[in-house]
Amino acid sequence: MVPPARHLLRAKDRADARYFEPLTVAILARAAGLSQAHFSREFRRTFGEAPHQYLLTRRLERAAALLRNTDRTVTEICFAVGLNSVGSFITTFRRVYGMPPLAYRATFPPAARHIRIPACVALAYGRPQNRTFREAAPSARP
Amino acid sequence: MIKIANAQFWVHDPDEAVAFYTRALGWEVRSDVTMEEWNFRWLVVGPVGQDDVGLVLMPVPTAPMLDAESSDQLANLVAKGAAGTLFLETDDCHAAYDELSARGVVFNDPPTPQPYGIDTSFRDPSGNNIRLTQVLEFSIDRH
Numbered sequence: 001m002v003p004p005a006r007h008l009l010r011a012k013d014r015a016d017a018r019y020f021e022p023l024t025v026a027i028l029a030r031a032a033g034l035s036q037a038h039f040s041r042e043f044r045r046t047f048g049e050a051p052h053q054y055l056l057t058r059r060l061e062r063a064a065a066l067l068r069n070t071d072r073t074v075t076e077i078c079f080a081v082g083l084n085s086v087g088s089f090i091t092t093f094r095r096v097y098g099m100p101p102l103a104y105r106a107t108f109p110p111a112a113r114h115i116r117i118p119a120c121v122a123l124a125y126g127r128p129q130n131r132t133f134r135e136a137a138p139s140a141r142p
Numbered sequence: 143m144i145k146i147a148n149a150q151f152w153v154h155d156p157d158e159a160v161a162f163y164t165r166a167l168g169w170e171v172r173s174d175v176t177m178e179e180w181n182f183r184w185l186v187v188g189p190v191g192q193d194d195v196g197l198v199l200m201p202v203p204t205a206p207m208l209d210a211e212s213s214d215q216l217a218n219l220v221a222k223g224a225a226g227t228l229f230l231e232t233d234d235c236h237a238a239y240d241e242l243s244a245r246g247v248v249f250n251d252p253p254t255p256q257p258y259g260i261d262t263s264f265r266d267p268s269g270n271n272i273r274l275t276q277v278l279e280f281s282i283d284r285h
Contacts, residue, residue, distance in 0.1 A: 002154050002268075003214075005221035009269050012223070017251040046222060069257075069285055119256050120227065120263060120273055 007032045011039070015055045019062060020082045026050050036057050059083055060096055061127040067105040072103045094105060096128045148186060149228065150198040153268045156185050158201045162267050163187040166245045172196045189230075197228065200241050205206045227271040235260040235276035255284045 011032040015023065028051050029039035043051045059081040068079045078089040094100045099107070150243070151161040163169045164187065172186040192238075202217045219225050221236040232238040235253040238264055243249065249264045253276075261275035278284070 001216045003221035005218050006154075006269050009221060009223045009265070013250045013265070017249075024206060069282070073206070118229075118258070118273065118275070120271070 004042070005046050006026075007034070008039075008043050011043065011051065012054065013049060015051070015058055019055065019058045020080060022084070023055060023082060028055070033140070056092070057127045057129075059098075060093060061123070063089070063093065063101070064097065064104065065122060065126065067101055068108045077101070083093075146195055148196040148198050151228065151266065151268070151270045152225055153215060153266070153270070154202065154203050154220065155202050156183055156199055156269070160185060163197070163199065164183045164237060166242065166261065168242075168245070173200045177232050199284075220270065223265065223271055225270060227273055230274045231270060232256055232274055234277050235262060235274060238274060238276075246278045257282050257284055259284075 011028040014028055025040060026036050029036040031041045032043075032083065034042065040051055041113050043054070047054065049057075061084075063077050063082045066072055066080060067074075070077075072080070075086050078084075078086045083089045090100055090137075095102070097104050151159075160171065160174070164171060168190065169187045170190050174185050176183045183201065186196040186198045187199060187269070202208075202213055202220065203211050208216065216225075239249060239253050242264070247264050249262050251262055253260050253262045255260050258276040258280055259276045261273060263271060263273045265271055
């Protein structure tokens with residue numbers, strides 16, 4: 001018998017794999033074969049956080065990796081991780097990481113970029129853990 | 143010396159698992175022995191050409207080996223993807239991705255350049271994570 005969590009894992013995998021697309025909780029719910037309300041409830045019960053929060057922290061984690069590992073601009077990185085408002089990206093990033101994106105980039109010396117860890121480890125461990133934040137509204141000022 | 147002989151995954155359904163590892167992944171069955179009196183099946187698969195390391199596909203135990211609550215918890219951990227990862231290597235990640243995709247493997251991500259090589263990942267039917275990496279000379283600029 002397959003535990004129901006297996007279907008929720010499909011949605012979580014989808015968030016990890018396609019975060020750069022305009023994914024929504026509704027799309028993730030379809031990946032799990034559940035209604036959106038039921039999906040959000042079950043996802044939170046199973047993985048300990050709401051699906052929109054998981055998706056947002058995945059995007060922030062990927063943005064932080066691009067800040068550390070590339071020279072791409074903040075605007076490019078914002079869109080590259082599936083977020084569509086630079087202002088709210090900067091606000092949310094600052095709230096979660098305690099500093100704006102470029103300051104975060106500056107705190108990483110080049111040597112830190114040479115640690116060899118598998119990408120799956122970075123994905124699993126690198127996601128910000130603040131449980132209370134939510135994405136800044138697009139109208140928020142950076 | 144001491145070598146790795148077998149690694150082990152918990153699976154929900156051994157028939158479904160062995161079908162995946164042989165038909166989709168293309169591996170061979172190394173051992174498939176059922177001990178009726180114990181209701182136990184020793185099922186080992188492995189990649190063709192690498193005889194000395196195998197993967198044991200072990201059904202999540204039920205009572206009396208494991209109490210019902212723990213058995214449910216373990217089955218759920220596997221389904222949540224929290225029960226471990228198998229790290230595989232290939233000499234051509236893109237070719238392996240195409241070949242396995244054609245046989246029905248659904249990947250979590252396309253082959254992606256990383257500083258240590260090119261890799262991708264998928265899950266077995268139970269939710270166990272499998273990482274497939276083509277190792278290349280380390281380069282921080284490959285990403």
